[in-house]
Amino acid sequence: MVELVTTFNKELVQRLVALEADAFGIGGMNEWHLVPLIRHGHVYIIRKNEDIVGAVQYFLDWDRPKKAYMMGVSIAKEHRGMGIGTKFIQDTFEALAQEGIEEVELTVDPENLTAIKIYENKLGFVVTDFRKNEYGEGEDRLVMKTALAKKGVC
Template identity: 65%
Template sequence: MVEMIVMVELVDKNDIELIPQLVKLEAEAFGQGGLNEWHLVPIIRHGRVYISKKGEKVVGSVQYILDWDNPQKAYMIGVSVSPEYRGRGIGTELLKETFKALSRENIAEVELTVAPDNLAAIKVYERKLKFVVTEYRKNEYGNHQDRLVMNLSLA
């Protein structure tokens, strides 16, 4: 297998050409639950959005916000990889690189939630990234929309 060179970048300004690509990634990953431009622009301005690019094509994205009760904790809103690039380790590498960047910003912990039946994601989070399940939240996003809370120490 030929190694794929993918660059990870912080998105630090509202780029009207980039936003539609991010919205498309979100829709492919999360359908109706994906972030749209109304969500992404404030997160770019006040949180952290990182992208993976192969050449000029955006192939992955992850978004973080700070936890107001614990400013050394970042909450990972979501991570997505373009369907044609899934299964190649791009999402894992994107997360690893962003964890390094967050650590440089004095973030000591990352938290996320994931559907309990999303076994593929849970496997990656636990085995490859060393997240630990810390809580089960019933009906987090409505009836029968349960979530596992997972945490990772960056320290």
């Protein structure tokens, strides 16, 4: 079951930062990113027992308000490879669709073949663009999009 974070405390933010650091190293989000996203975007978490084992963050596209941008997704190392992340993302898509979101976009490192395969084969994303040096020299990204249905994923 996904949980939309609407209130937070220091411990929750620290756990989310730790998940991000584990997944993305220095490229992960910190308190300065997560607090505004919790307040002004959507941050979903998933728990196993009481421990937060995953998070995904979204914000809206100003030019296309029915499109959400997936900022990031992180799953605790010990829970990866079990399908938890895929199901978690699908559940967040259902929640977004209930709010009238019709499309989700993300960017991914073109060398992250595992993520690309999951995005394409399990979540319905298609590659729509390639952005050279998106985050600096040598930091290329693929742009991927998927359409959402009103009552779930297409």
